[in-house]
Amino acid sequence: xxxxxxxxxxxxxxxxxxxxxxxxxxxxxxxxxxxxxxxxxxxxxxxxxxxxxxxxxxxxxxxxxxxxxxxxxxxxxxxxxxxxxxxxxxxxxxxxxxxxxxxxxxxxxxxxxxxxxxxxxxxxxxxxxxxxxxxxxxxxxxxxxxxxxxxxxxxxxxxxx
Numbered sequence: 001x002x003x004x005x006x007x008x009x010x011x012x013x014x015x016x017x018x019x020x021x022x023x024x025x026x027x028x029x030x031x032x033x034x035x036x037x038x039x040x041x042x043x044x045x046x047x048x049x050x051x052x053x054x055x056x057x058x059x060x061x062x063x064x065x066x067x068x069x070x071x072x073x074x075x076x077x078x079x080x081x082x083x084x085x086x087x088x089x090x091x092x093x094x095x096x097x098x099x100x101x102x103x104x105x106x107x108x109x110x111x112x113x114x115x116x117x118x119x120x121x122x123x124x125x126x127x128x129x130x131x132x133x134x135x136x137x138x139x140x141x142x143x144x145x146x147x148x149x150x151x152x153x154x155x156x157x158x159x160x161x
Contacts, residue, residue: 045120101150
């Protein structure tokens, strides 16, 4: 991992980093394809160590994950653009909180682990407890991304009025 250019905006506390990720409503998973990255927006669950994703049982995403399980991801918890009323673009700025990271993906086979991953994913979007039918589980791949590194950046500064 490379040092962050604006290190004063990096969040050093892992709890703050995790909070930024958990505040995001989706992430973009970056997969390695031949000749170009393949970014995919996805819903997710997160337990502080592992991301849980779901998808169809076949398709390009799973083909790429199986060929190269090393993935990257990013998520934006919030952003707000300021200063657009100025005459010059350089007067505008952005407040934000975002994360980037990388890890190794694995397609889960164990039914208990798949179920736990889906429960965590649903818990990210609702406080309600959900069940999963056997038919739905049979048609759903659950992917775990073991996070190897993650970092967050935040800029809360607003321009002067």
